[in-house]
Amino acid sequence: MAIAKTHLLSKIKQTSVAALGVTFGIGAYITLVCFMTGLNKMLDGLILNQTPHIHIYSEIEPSKEQPIAGYETLENSFKVVHSIKPKQSQKKIHNALPIMAYINKDKRVKGAIPQIKSNIFYISGSIELGGNLRGVEPLEEARLFDFQNYVVKGSHEDLHKVDNGILLGSGIAKKMSLKLGDKIQVSTIKGDVFPLKIVGIYQSGLAEVDDIQSFATIKTVQRILGEAENYITDINVKLYNIEEAYSMAQEMENQFGLKAVDIKTANAQFETGTSIRNLITYAVSIALLIVAGFGIYNILNMFIYEKMNDIAILKATGFSGKDVQYIFMCQALIIGLVGGLLGLLVGFALTSLIDTLPFETEALPTIKTFPVNFDPWFYVIGITFALVSTFFAGYLPSRKAKKIDPVKIIRGQ
Amino acid sequence: MSTVLETKNINKYFRKPVLFHVLKDINMSIKKGEFTSIIGKSGCGKSTLLYILSTMDTEYEGELYLNNELVTGQHHNKLSYLRNKHIGFVFQFHYLLSEFSVLENVMLPAKKLGEKSLEEIEHDARNKLEILNIGHLADKRASRISGGEKQRVAIARALINNPSIILGDEPTGNLDSHNSENVFNVFKQLCDEQGLSLLIVTHDEDFAKKTDRIITMSDGVIIS
16 A cells, blocks of 8 residues: 555665565575575586486396295295305396387386496506496487586597597596597406507596596497497486386386386485485575564564554544554565565575686586576575565564554553 | 434443543533534543544443444444544644655545545545645645644544544644634634534633533533
C-alpha cells in the first residue's frame, strides 16, 4: 500500500540499512554457495569424471562355495578348509565384445567402452619402474570421461593416430626426464620389451596415479601382451543418470556373472565429503540470513515505536488491526525483496569476480581460475530465503502494531 | 430530530492499579445537528466517556447506539468500519502523518473506506480544505505547517467521509486563543451549515459556553 511505500521512502536511511543487511546476507550466501559448490564439483569431477559409473571386470576370488559343501554325507558337520586359493579363472572378460554391444544398446547407457589393465615396467637404462599401462579407446574416453582434460601435453587424438604411442603419466615423465616425442621402453611381466613413442603427458592431479599410470591404445596393449583382439579386462559404463548406477550394477552382475561396481560404492567416502561440505555451506548461509533477519526485526521494531502515533490515528480513523499489520508486513517484504534482489546482484558480481581470479596448482592441470558454479537455482533459493526471513522478521513487530490500543496512545499524550 | 449517538447505563471500571468506578450509569444522547460540549474537572471521566463513545474503547458495561444501531459487542473489524464511516475525530494533538502531504493526510480515511474513486476523493479533500480556508496548503508536507493549520487539517480529515458526528478531545487545548477562536468558528459553521453533530470534550469554559448544550460531569456522573 501507498503508506508503506511513503514510510520507507521517508526513512530511506533506516530502510537502506535494513535492506543492506539482507543484501549482504543474500550476497554472501550466493557467493559462498556458488564458490563452495563450484569447488565441490571440481573436486568431485576430479575423481568422478574419470570414474565410470559402473565398472565391470572379472574378479579373481575364491569360490563362494567350496566343493566340500556339496558333499552330502558331511552336510550337518563342521567343515574347516585351510589355505583357500582363488578359483582358477582368467583376468579377461569372457565374451567381452558381445557384452559391450549388448550394454551399449541399453537406453539408460551413455556408453560402454573397453579397457585393458596391465602391469608393466618402465625401463630406463638398468632401472625398472613398476607401473600400469592401460589400453583405452582415446576418442571414446574423451567423449565419456573427459579424458582430454587430463592430457597436459600432446593430445589424446595423437594417441589415437600414432601407432605404438603412449600417454605417459607426468610423474614417470619427470622421474625419467622424458618429454614429448621421446621413446620409452616398457617391459611386460613376462619380460618382452617394447619401445613406445611418447605422444602426450597425462596428469590426473593425484600424484599416486601420475607416478604409475600410462595409457596406450587397446591394440597397442594387446600387441604388447601378445593377446588376441578380444582380450579385454574391464568395461567402463557411463550412464545418463548416475542414480541408476547401483541397481544397474546389480543387474549386470547377475546377468553376466562378472563383478560390477557402481560409482557410489566405489567412492562412498567422496559422497560423504561432498554432503558434509554442502551442509557446512548451508549452515553458514542460513546463519548469515538469520542475522540479516534480526536486523530487519530490530529496525521494524524501532520503526513501530516511532510510528506509534501514526498507528493510533490510523486505527482511530477506521483502519483495522489487520490493515496496520498489512502495512508493516508490506514494508518488511519490500525490504526483503529489494535487499534480496540487490543481494543477488552483489552475489553475481562477486562470483563473477572470483571466477576470473587465477587459481593454478600443480595438482589441477585443467583449472586456471577459481571454480564457480553458476546455478540459477541458488538465486531462486536466495530470493526465497530473503522473502521468507523478512516475512518472519516483519511478522512479529507487525503483530505488535496490530495489537496497539489507540486509546492508550492518544490518552497518553 | 433523529438521535446520532445514545448511551444506556454505561459503567466503566479501571482495574489497574486499583478497582475504580470511573463512569457511573451514563445515559445521554446526541441529536443530529447538535453542538454539544462536555466539561468537568480532570479525572472526572469525560475523556473516558468520549473514547467509549468513539467505539475505540470496548471494555465497558452498558449499551451504545450509533444511528440507532447497537454498537456494543460488535466485532472490532465492524467497529473499525463504523468509525471510518460515521465518526470523525479531532484530538488535542493533531496526529497527522508527518511524511505525507496535507492532501494525502486528508484523503487517507476515504481511501480506506473505498466507496469513491481516487479522483472523487481528491476532489472532496480539496473541497474540505477550501471550506476550512486552507486550500493553499494541500500539497505541503504535513510537518511543514503551523500548529493552527495542522489542527484544521485534522478537522478536514475528520470530515472527509461526511461522518454523522465529530468527536473532539480538547481540540483547542494546544492552541492559542486566536486559533481556538478559529477552530470554534469552523465547528460552529459546520454545525450550522451542514447540520453536523459535534461532541467536544474541553477544559475551556469560554469555548463550552458558546456551544448549544453543555454536559457537565463530576466524578463519573453527569450532573447537568
